[in-house]
Amino acid sequence: MTHLEVRPLERYQLVWYLFAIINGIGFGLLLPSFADGLAQLTWPLLALLLYSTFTQIPLQSLRSAMLDRRFLMLAVCGNFVIVPALVFALLKLVPAEPAVQLGVLLVLLVPCTDWFITFSHLGKGDSRYALAFAPISLILQICLLPVYLWLFVPETFAAAVVQKQMLLAFAGLIVLPLCLAYFTRTVVDRYSSSPSLMDRLAVWQVPLLAIVMFIISASQVSLILDSGALLLQLLPVFVLFALLALLLAAMLGYLGRLPVLQWRVLAFSFSSRNSFVVLPLALALPAGYEMTVVTIVFQSLVELFLMALFVWLVPHLFFKRTN
Template identity: 50%
Template sequence: MSRERLEAYQVIVYLAAILAGLALGAMLSTPPKVLETLLWPVLGLLLYATFTQVPLARLPEALSDTRFLTAAIIGNFLLLPIVVWGLLQLAPATPAVRLGIMLVLLVPCTDWFIAFTQLGGGDTRHAIAFTPVSLLLQLLLLPFYVWAFSGQELALTLARRELLEAFVGLILVPLLVAFLTQAWVARKRQRAAMLHALGWFPVPLLALVVFLIAASQVETVMASGGLLARVTPLFIAFLALAALIARLLADMLRLPRRQGRVLAFSFATRNSFVVLPIALALPASFEVTAVVIVLQSLVELLGMALFLWWVPRRLFPLSA
């Protein structure tokens, strides 16, 4: 199996992992502590492998096409946050659910959106070049968005020591190690095989992460079925609005169709596993936050199955 084929069928892999995790958790009266213990190193390895696929040294290249960069930044960091604010007005009043919606919808994807862009016939070069800009901006802006949308109480929740430790240990440290890995690989051409090998890791590792979450949080999933059912339409609406915004911005800035496809996949996909460490380090009353993030990932992946047909054929056809 090729890496591209694995990525094309990743939604099936994740669904199977979640169902297996729920089945295991349901069979156990009390999920063993080892499930949560394993989750943290697996998540750290996942983020490291993911960050090695982000071209962290290509910021100058990303800044060269100002029209595309303007569209990508305005869409991801101005218009879509407004969409998220509007969707929050329709969301359940439960703070843990609202925080999960904010965390997952406010951070653009920096990994599998490139795979979807390639599969959907988009300009992969622009997708790759934009990823370091996207990663930098989302890490800087996420705390501001949470404070602006939810007020001081939730912002203080995110400022807890445990959350800061999770952010440093599971996001900043893997990011730094990934950058050092890329710098080491760049010194000798034959080392490039290492980065290629690491590119196989994100799908199976993310499958293992969602398996561990499902197995350890099965009671939370079962108890929150009603809330999750109310949140799912919001995630579907986000996908539709993201596609609409991509088309409007591409038309306004007269971007080529292949760049428009990049916008569609960038706006619709979110960095769910980057914010998972933050969600998992929240206080005990916020267990459902991580479940909301995993739910959004599933809705998004199912949506991408439709996007791969709709974006190149209807939203941004080359013949138009």
């Protein structure tokens, strides 16, 4: 496991995303027809974004990542057993609109594999464990997300949304970039002693996501403005989820007698979600499910504010060693 260096773009990514969303809304109001044309760029930009992100996840290190089995067992159990049960319970607080509920399920069921590493580092956790858990988390969530949707979504609803376009988006914008990223890392690790290519790809994550948020805000501006009251109803749900995730990290860290630096990694892993990995699936939904996309983008924005708070809060909450 390697040491993480936090780049300036990552440290101030919240500012970039806010800037992108605000300017996207303004652009969509001033030039709505041009904003609709920009929406066609969303797919290639998402493919590049996910490829860039996946290259930073050390899939080749899966074997060595299994060394600390106690931490990994708690991380897997928390993220893929307890958190889904928590999401299902919180769904009762979500407005009974299918597109919104689907957005909440998509975004809260899958743990983050990218910026949670950065925030674990900024929050004085041991980022080596975050890096080790990332590839395991990514593989498990890709395999388990269909299972969760099958469990939590009514059969008739699932038949309406899981169509050819959604399956193509999953294959083309998640599986294909993941395979290309694995190939890239394999080639670079084998034939190059310089990490410069990986560094260049990593730098593109924040600007690419900012551009995607700009385009979505511009093309969905009317829906965003009309849904203000609905989004305000979702705000306490997303905040409550993050706070309960912190409580879950505290409980599992205590029961598992983890070192404090690992407690902190659990806290950021449980409370941060993989919003833009599920975004292609939401964008591929049939007409009438635009609120699913808006819900996912809104959750990611709320989460970024909370992560900025947790960077200060988590070191103060988890400060005693348990072994």
